[in-house]
Amino acid sequence: xxxxxxxxxxxxxxxxxxxxxxxxxxxxxxxxxxxxxxxxxxxxxxxxxxxxxxxxxxxxxxxxxxxxxxxxxxxxxxxxxxxxxxxxxxxxxxxxxxxxxxxxxxxxxxxxxxxxxxxxxxxxxxxxxxxxxxxxxxxxxxxxxxxxxxxxxxxxxxxxxxxxxxxxxxxxxxxxxxxxxxxxxxxxxxxxxxxxxxxxxxxxxxxxxxxxxxxxxxxxxxxxxxxxxxxxxxxxxxxxxxxxxxxxxxxxxxxxxxxxx
Amino acid sequence: xxxxxxxxxxxxxxxxxxxxxxxxxxxxxxxxxxxxxxxxxxxxxxxxxxxxxxxxxxxxxxxxxxxxxxxxxxxxxxxxxxxxxxxxxxxxxxxxxxxxxxxxxxxxxxxxxxxxxxxxxxxxxxxxxxxxxxxxxxxxxxxxxxxxxxxxxxxxxxxxxxxxxxxxxxxxxxxxxxxxxxxxxxxxxxxxxxxxxxxxxxxxxxxxxxxxxxxxxxxxxxxxxxxxxxxxxxxxxxxxxxxxxxxxxxxxxxxxxxxxxxxxxxxxxxxxxxxxxxxxxxxxxxxxxxxxxxxxxxxxxx
Numbered sequence: 171x172x173x174x175x176x177x178x179x180x181x182x183x184x185x186x187x188x189x190x191x192x193x194x195x196x197x198x199x200x201x202x203x204x205x206x207x208x209x210x211x212x213x214x215x216x217x218x219x220x221x222x223x224x225x226x227x228x229x230x231x232x233x234x235x236x237x238x239x240x241x242x243x244x245x246x247x248x249x250x251x252x253x254x255x256x257x258x259x260x261x262x263x264x265x266x267x268x269x270x271x272x273x274x275x276x277x278x279x280x281x282x283x284x285x286x287x288x289x290x291x292x293x294x295x296x297x298x299x300x301x302x303x304x305x306x307x308x309x310x311x312x313x314x315x316x317x318x319x320x321x322x323x324x325x326x327x328x329x330x331x332x333x334x335x336x337x338x339x340x341x342x343x344x345x346x347x348x349x350x351x352x353x354x355x356x357x358x359x360x361x362x363x364x365x366x367x368x369x370x371x372x373x374x375x376x377x378x379x380x381x382x383x384x385x386x387x388x389x390x391x392x393x394x395x396x397x398x399x400x401x402x403x404x405x406x407x408x409x410x411x412x413x414x415x416x417x418x419x420x421x422x423x424x425x426x427x428x429x430x431x
Numbered sequence: 432x433x434x435x436x437x438x439x440x441x442x443x444x445x446x447x448x449x450x451x452x453x454x455x456x457x458x459x460x461x462x463x464x465x466x467x468x469x470x471x472x473x474x475x476x477x478x479x480x481x482x483x484x485x486x487x488x489x490x491x492x493x494x495x496x497x498x499x500x501x502x503x504x505x506x507x508x509x510x511x512x513x514x515x516x517x518x519x520x521x522x523x524x525x526x527x528x529x530x531x532x533x534x535x536x537x538x539x540x541x542x543x544x545x546x547x548x549x550x551x552x553x554x555x556x557x558x559x560x561x562x563x564x565x566x567x568x569x570x571x572x573x574x575x576x577x578x579x580x581x582x583x584x585x586x587x588x589x590x591x592x593x594x595x596x597x598x599x600x601x602x603x604x605x606x607x608x609x610x611x612x613x614x615x616x617x618x619x620x621x622x623x624x625x626x627x628x629x630x631x632x633x634x635x636x637x638x639x640x641x642x643x644x645x646x647x648x649x650x651x652x653x654x655x656x657x658x659x660x661x662x663x664x665x666x667x668x669x670x671x672x673x674x675x676x677x678x679x680x681x682x683x684x685x686x687x688x689x690x691x692x693x694x695x696x697x698x699x700x701x702x703x704x705x706x707x708x709x710x711x712x713x714x715x716x717x718x719x720x721x722x723x724x725x726x727x728x729x730x731x732x733x
Binding site for chain 1: 432436437438440448450472473474475476478479480483484505506508589590591592594595598599650651680682683684686687688
């Protein structure tokens, strides 16, 4: 496990590189969820990175500009800036690992950014989208509902009225909101990936719409529902990754195929 | 930018990882290094990225900080064969951080910042290590006092509390009710020293000349009024080395940005007051004669 800063001097990104435990030409870039869901996912991403590196993948997990230890204040991270960071991280991972092929794994907002990066210049062997944010509007509504509950619990009920400029403990200004709400993975340029896997707990219409869109663009896409035990499935999407084991095993099994050939 | 950040690996087999945050402009001569680490299971950035904002703000005031992960959390690994219990290991890791900063950056003195559960290690190291010249507890130890119970009924005048109650019970928002109860557990499950022990620890720190900043919040905590701490340790006179702030409207993890900003400013003003009288330019070429008295910072309450 090797932490590092990379990227441009005034826009440095923090990442942790996990070199493969055995010689390998395949690398995996892990894309964290958005900052509201980041802390709960951090531990799971470390576990996933460790497990993938043991299996023989080079792995890089990194913080988008304005999140985690990367440069930038917490009010600057838009999907556009995060996608640019994914491109930068792919280049860094290629330099670090000398890998021939790179797969991308993203959770929620991270899955959207990974997909958008693959439709704006980067290419992946496998693109694994875990509970992807497909429609930004719905994602923001979901976070707002959680924010309302947290404010209520923490005795900030007055914050549950009117339009928010903070969301789950982070600034959420008009620019960030507009960019996030504009996410729509079912339009735009097709993704450059040999294969797409969409992992979700419940198969919903939006997942099917995404699969159909990718299939129509000529990218083989599999939609897979992963059942978690009730004690995990009962938690919000913000907390679920921290507890998830079934998805972790599924991801490792899925990427094992990329080590061959 | 007013800071530079570097990866800082230390401890046995360099298994402990952190980010060293140094001032890019003026730095305070002979200032202590500031230490922050995990709050509960949060990795070293802290809840709502609190420690990132804090350490960068402190760099702007001239202080160097290390935000790091203790063994087995965040980006730090547990050294092979280390079977010590977590609290003991956390204290050892804070000491490792101090050793590494002395070795690599020549720091001789330190101020650990404990936040909720990390107060335990901050307090233990502070009491036992003379290199600690200041300790900051954010939401540290709280014991219910007579004054707490006398003020308890005042909670029922809080409109937000009624709104929460109504929306949970009447409108059936059981998820919120469950979260509130979980929060209560998260806040209360701690291994506290006894009030008598805390009193003697604080006395020992003050006698040694260390400065303390204690910040408490209201909400669902065991803390209800500013002076409660001194009642807790049966020392109504207090000490001018112990500074106390109470934010009745803030919550345990400073969920709102304005609350975080307020605490960060307060920590900065505390450090400037006790340790920030002489500055030097960052350039290592600056001779000792370049020492100068600091201009008051607009962010500091001097």
